[in-house]
Amino acid sequence: MNSVILRAGTRYLSALLLVFSVYMLLRGHNEPGGGFIGGLVGATGFVLFAIAAGVADARRALRVQPQSIAMVGLGVALLAGIAAALFGDALFTGQWLFLGAAPGEKGLPLSTVLVFDVGVYLVVFGSILTLVFAMEEEI
Numbered sequence: 001m002n003s004v005i006l007r008a009g010t011r012y013l014s015a016l017l018l019v020f021s022v023y024m025l026l027r028g029h030n031e032p033g034g035g036f037i038g039g040l041v042g043a044t045g046f047v048l049f050a051i052a053a054g055v056a057d058a059r060r061a062l063r064v065q066p067q068s069i070a071m072v073g074l075g076v077a078l079l080a081g082i083a084a085a086l087f088g089d090a091l092f093t094g095q096w097l098f099l100g101a102a103p104g105e106k107g108l109p110l111s112t113v114l115v116f117d118v119g120v121y122l123v124v125f126g127s128i129l130t131l132v133f134a135m136e137e138e139i
Contacts, residue, residue: 003052010052017045025121026114035117039124047132055136066129073122080116092116 021042028034050058084093098107 006052010048014045014049017048018042021045021121021125025117028117035120036124038117039121040128042121042125043128043132046129050133050136055133059133062129066126066133068126070123070126070130073119073124073126075119076122077116077119080112080119083112083115 021038021040023038024033024041025035025038028038046058046062049061081092083095084091087095089095094111094113097110099110100107
């Protein structure tokens with residue numbers, strides 16, 4: 001396709017979808033959403049860009065091979081699961097760290113659950129883009 005309107009609109013829509021995917025990732029910790037749906041929404045942004053501008057331009061915009069993104073995500077998710085074993089708990093048990101916690105206060109909560117969600121996000125994002133880019137290149 002060689003539509004100027006589609007290319008221009010897709011650039012803005014892709015950026016909006018990527019921002020929304022990060023919102024869904026972070027929102028999913030306490031409400032519906034999370035790594036899986038965030039990864040799907042983020043991949044959708046790049047899929048739209050690939051349809052409008054071509055797979056070669058989408059790969060250049062991504063700057064990293066999607067397979068590498070998926071593998072890094074798998075490693076991050078695995079590390080988040082193994083982190084509980086360092087504290088003597090069962091695998092994939094959530095561990096919490098409170099940053100800036102003063103005595104009697106909780107501070108900013110960070111957890112291995114969020115790290116696991118980030119890993120899932122990267123796995124879904126990378127694997128969907130790997131499949132879609134491969135199918136687009138076949139056509």
